[in-house]
Amino acid sequence: MMPSAKLMSMRRGEGWTMKYVGLLLAMPPAMLAMVFATTSFAAGADTEAISKHDLQAKTQFCQDCHGPSGQGTPGGYLPIPRIAGQTPEYIERQLLAFAESMRDKNSSVGMTATHSVSPAMRSLLAAHFSSLNPDPIADGPRDLVATGKTIYEEGVPEANVPACSGCHGPEARGKGAIPRLAGQVDSYTERELAGWSKLRGQNPLKVGEAAAMKHVAHNLSSSQIAALAAYLGYLKR
Ligand code: HEC
Ligand code: HEC
Incomplete structure (x- = not known):
């Protein structure tokens, strides 16, 4: 099993690629529980309490799976949805739904922990991703x-x-x-x-x-x- 320090540095550095995300999504539940236990979630009551640096780091974390401009990622163990251009209200509600185990709670890939962020971070991330509008991946028949x-x-x-x-x-x-x-x-x-x-x-x-x-x-x-x-x-x- 990979030591958690290595996982964290991979996540921050260039080694944290989609290939790695694919690996993560394919991991058995017990291993994933460990991976996600090393992730800390910023807790702040208002959006001003969140530093630019923390917001950037969290945005990067989301983009590692959802794509560099939030365009989504097909294929892999689970298809990862587009969140770019989504309504901010819906993004916030779904992050909360994951945090409250109302979505995909039986998933083996730790969706609840991944998507649990403070209310202030939730609204900043929602504003960011809703403002993006890359072209669709458009790979259906x-x-x-x-x-x-x-x-x-x-x-x-x-x-x-x-x-x-x-x-x-x-x-x-x-x-x-x-x-x-x-x-x-x-x-x-x-x-x-x-x-x-x-x-x-x-x-x-x-x-x-x-x-x-x-x-x-x-x-x-x-x-x-x-x-x-x-x-x-x-x-x-
Ligand atoms: C490990 C990969 C991963 C990371 C990291 C991740 N997500 Fe997700 N996200 C997913 C997957 C997979 C789904 C779809 C789950 C499902 O189908 O239930 C999803 C679903 C969502 C949804 C629901 C979209 C919809 O159309 O209903 C939102 C919103 C979302 N993620 C936002 C975020 C944000 C914001 C972050 C950063 C805090 C983030 N995600 C981090 C993999 C990830
Ligand atoms: C009565 C209103 C209503 C109608 C009609 C409706 N939807 Fe929805 N749909 C919603 C709402 C509200 C949600 C958000 C559900 C949630 O928050 O979990 C949603 C969510 C979805 C989602 C999930 C989106 C995501 O990003 O995860 C899909 C896909 C979807 N609808 C497709 C459809 C399709 C296709 C039809 C027509 C066959 C349809 N809907 C008809 C209200 C509607």
Whole structure:
């Protein structure tokens, strides 16, 4: 097993590459618990209490997985979502959802610890990532895009699926607590929609916004999900 000092220096230095992240995501739970135990999370009540240096270090930590401009990372053990251009409210809410074990709490890769930051750091990170807008990775199957667009705009009436545009907006830009879907990593969108109840709103006392999507996701077939994910993955803002 790698000593934690080495892990930390790798994370700070140039050796902390996506290859390493891939390794991290493939590690067994016990090892990961150790890795994440070495990460310290800044605690501050207001955003001014956070130094520029601490913010930069934390931003770098997020970018190590989410990509240098928050564009997301497909492939690997888990697809890592795009957070660039996401609404700040949604980013903050999801960080809190991870911290409260409402998302992916059974994941073996320590998502709760990774995403637990102070409320002040949460709002600074949300402001930073929401301000970025790199081009989408757009690696889904192009031949599904037209079908995905139709489902996005019209829903699937016979399966009781409402139009996605009704909530996420005509160009999938989202608003407030409703996420932007435009430009999202194809494999991430597929994974979330196919596994909604396993992945989201896991705290029964605090299901919150996740409940709004539950029946939508359940009523979609896997080919409809694939088409939606492909369409959304190509959408630019
Ligand atoms: C070890 C890799 C890793 C690191 C480091 C990491 N994340 Fe994540 N993040 C993920 C993965 C994987 C998911 C998707 C998990 C899932 O599907 O439940 C995710 C999900 C998210 C989401 C939810 C996105 C959505 O569309 O619902 C947000 C927001 C987020 N991360 C922000 C951050 C921020 C901010 C940081 C830095 C504090 C960070 N992440 C650090 C891997 C990472
Ligand atoms: C009634 C409003 C509503 C409708 C209709 C709706 N959504 Fe959502 N959707 C939401 C809300 C609210 C969330 C945020 C859930 C959360 O906070 O956990 C969400 C989340 C999502 C997510 C997760 C995004 C992420 O970054 O993790 C995906 C993917 C998604 N919706 C796709 C769709 C698709 C595709 C459709 C149409 C088939 C659709 N939604 C229809 C309200 C809606």
